[in-house]
Amino acid sequence: MAQELAAACEEIRLLKALRQENEELRGMLDLKKRSRRNLLACEVIGRGDATGWWRTVTISKGASDAVRPGMAVIAAGGLVGRTWEVAESSSIVLLITDPMFKASCRFSRTGTVGILQGGGVSAWESGRMSAFAPPRPFHVEYVSKDYRILPRDEVVTSGLGDVLPEGLLIGYATKATMDPSGLFQKADVAPAADLYDLGRVFVVLE
Amino acid sequence: MQSGGRSRRGAAEVVWIVMLISLLVAAAFQGAVPECAVLGHAKAPALLGIAAYYALGTDGHTALFAGLAAGTAVDVMSPSPLGYAALCYMAGCWIIGRFRGLIRTDSVSAVAVAGAVAAFVADALHFVLLARSGLSEIGIWRGLWHATGSAALGAVVTPVACAAVGALDMLVGNVRRDAEEMGDAV
Numbered sequence: 001m002a003q004e005l006a007a008a009c010e011e012i013r014l015l016k017a018l019r020q021e022n023e024e025l026r027g028m029l030d031l032k033k034r035s036r037r038n039l040l041a042c043e044v045i046g047r048g049d050a051t052g053w054w055r056t057v058t059i060s061k062g063a064s065d066a067v068r069p070g071m072a073v074i075a076a077g078g079l080v081g082r083t084w085e086v087a088e089s090s091s092i093v094l095l096i097t098d099p100m101f102k103a104s105c106r107f108s109r110t111g112t113v114g115i116l117q118g119g120g121v122s123a124w125e126s127g128r129m130s131a132f133a134p135p136r137p138f139h140v141e142y143v144s145k146d147y148r149i150l151p152r153d154e155v156v157t158s159g160l161g162d163v164l165p166e167g168l169l170i171g172y173a174t175k176a177t178m179d180p181s182g183l184f185q186k187a188d189v190a191p192a193a194d195l196y197d198l199g200r201v202f203v204v205l206e
Numbered sequence: 207m208q209s210g211g212r213s214r215r216g217a218a219e220v221v222w223i224v225m226l227i228s229l230l231v232a233a234a235f236q237g238a239v240p241e242c243a244v245l246g247h248a249k250a251p252a253l254l255g256i257a258a259y260y261a262l263g264t265d266g267h268t269a270l271f272a273g274l275a276a277g278t279a280v281d282v283m284s285p286s287p288l289g290y291a292a293l294c295y296m297a298g299c300w301i302i303g304r305f306r307g308l309i310r311t312d313s314v315s316a317v318a319v320a321g322a323v324a325a326f327v328a329d330a331l332h333f334v335l336l337a338r339s340g341l342s343e344i345g346i347w348r349g350l351w352h353a354t355g356s357a358a359l360g361a362v363v364t365p366v367a368c369a370a371v372g373a374l375d376m377l378v379g380n381v382r383r384d385a386e387e388m389g390d391a392v
Contacts (some may be wrong), residue, residue: 049284050233051291051332052241052249052340052352085285092285119344143365 026198027076037165039074039202040065045090047198055098055118057198070163072204078192079086079157080201091203095195096138096170105140105170106158106199110147113158114140116170116189133175138171141179141186149176149187165204219382225272228256228371234281241245245355246348251325254360255367257295258321261302262311262368263381273299277328285334298324314365321364326357340380 027040046058058064061067063086071083073093081095082103094101101118142154153173159166169192176187232252241247243304260272266357278294281288302309310316333349337344342349376379 003272049242049286050236050249050280051251051284052247052356053333053336054285055247056285092381099345100341175312 010054015070023151024199026200040205042073042109042201042203043089044198044201049092052147054082057094057095057201058081059091059093059201060089061203062087062091064088065202067091072157072164072168073201074090074204075193075198075201077194078171079164080193080195080198082164083203089160093201096191097195101138103123103164104158104160105155107143107147107149108156109171110153112144112147113160114143114187116140116177118154137184138191140173141184143176143185143187145178145183145185145188149173149185151175153187155187155189165206168204212311220378221268222377224371224374224378224380225256225260225275226372228259228367229253229272229275231281232276232367233283234255236280237283242355242359245352245358246351246357247353248329248359249322250363251328251356251358252363252367253277254295254298254325254328255321255364256371257299257322258302258317258364259371261299261366262306262309262317262320263372266300269299269303273297278339285341286332287339287341290335291332294335295329298328298364301327302334311368317365317368318361321367322357322361323365325360326353329353329356343366 010025025122041063042059042061044057047058049056057080057127058117059073067083067085067086073080073082076083081093082096084094085092095118096116097118098105099117101116103116104113106113106115116138117140121135136157143149151174155170155173157164157166157168158169171189171191172194173187174190178185227261232255236252239250239252241249257269257272259277261269264272273296274292277290277292278288280286280295282321283379284291302324305320309320330350330353333342333353337349344352
């Protein structure tokens with residue numbers, strides 16, 4: 001009886017895991033059907049690097065699958081990062097939260113453009129160590145001061161500079177402040193994709 | 207070559223095999239253990255700990271080779287350009303080798319301090335190299351925070367790495383305790 005119960009419990013756990021995977025794959029299939037872009041599905045096979053200097057993930061597709069450096073990587077929620085180093089059968093993706101990540105972006109509601117940069121927080125901010133401060137994954141700078149930025153304003157890639165394709169959802173504005181110079185404003189942005197739970201992603205091949 | 211009441215005896219090939227096995231295990235550990243956000247996203251420098259063991263107990267050439275091999279492994283396992291971490295780890299090993307006479311290798315705290323200093327030097331130098339080549343834009347304070355975090359983790363990891371490789375060396379006969387040697391002589 002106890003053995004049967006243990007076996008049933010094990011089966012339930014397995015079915016739960018399969019249901020979660022099924023839902024995840026359905027979501028990805030739905031995204032691929034909805035998208036007009038040429039998407040390549042990849043699995044995330046590693047997180048971080050051996051030094052800790054960069055915020056990266058490693059994906060399961062590389063040059064043999066037509067992946068090239070600089071291609072956008074998206075998840076069901078939105079933009080995740082861009083391919084950085086491409087090997088034959090795997091690639092390193094620089095996440096949007098890394099200070100090295102910079103891209104031109106646009107606020108959907110107003111159409112005003114800005115420069116998105118990951119992280120960008122100093123070790124010491126607002127009188128306390130930023131490690132103990134609320135996280136600020138990335139921010140948008142050089143936004144025209146003539147347009148008002150509202151909380152939950154959608155931020156997408158602008159397509160300028162030919163680095164990333166136009167219209168990929170990046171995240172939502174959380175807070176806007178005027179730059180000390182008074183010439184432009186900047187905004188904190190919360191990512192649309194769940195960067196802490198990346199299992200499967202797409203590389204935008206165009 | 208003396209190392210804290212131990213002397214090196216084994217065949218050269220076995221010394222290299224032990225070094226290779228230690229570096230492979232340390233590489234797997236360093237790659238698998240997540241970075242520590244509170245310590246500036248620093249990673250536990252297990253590979254440098256292995257290199258530090260050789261810097262503390264062998265001649266300069268072996269120590270520099272261990273630093274080169276450990277650093278190259280780090281370069282391969284990260285987007286860092288090949289040779290950057292290798293150069294930094296060699297610098298860390300050189301620092302330890304330079305002050306080897308002052309470090310009591312049988313004292314855990316002395317080994318921890320040596321590991322912390324080597325990790326700080328290697329990490330700070332790596333940051334300078336990356337920043338100068340435009341591969342890091344995290345700012346000097348965050349870079350220093352990362353190096354300090356690496357030093358703190360180095361202080362913990364290095365004594366453990368030294369004890370583990372020392373035990374392995376002893377197991378295969380590369381190193382013998384001086385007391386055993388004296389017994390043999392009698």
